[in-house]
Amino acid sequence: MDYMLRTNTKEEMDQALLAAGLVTEMNLYGTAELYSISGVYIDHIGPTSKPAITEEFEGEITIISPGSTDNRWHTNVRVCIELTEEQIAALPQVDPPPAIPYRVFA
Secondary structure, eight states, X not given: OEEEEEESSHHHHHHHHHHTTSEEXXXXXXXXXXXXXXXXXEEEEEEXXXXXXXXXXXXXXXXXXXXXXXXXXXEEEEEOSOOXXXXXXXXXXXXXXXXXXXXXXX
């Protein structure tokens, strides 16, 4: 199962993933870092951008839709284990999910 998540910052995302039990904190090499648990794959995307949509006709370029940037933190998670309702509720899912995701798992 894939989940598309969004928070305001990476720190908020890390806290949400910890609260859902999808990552664990380990102190390797003197620095605490988060590692996904077995069966969970995390793809941190970060802020996203959409390019402007333009149309050219007879040398004139018309902007159909301006570009935009979403500075919030985006993360995709693929889960190959069974999650509890509480774990799913702890995930800050994008609602509704995008029709065309920025990035997906292959």
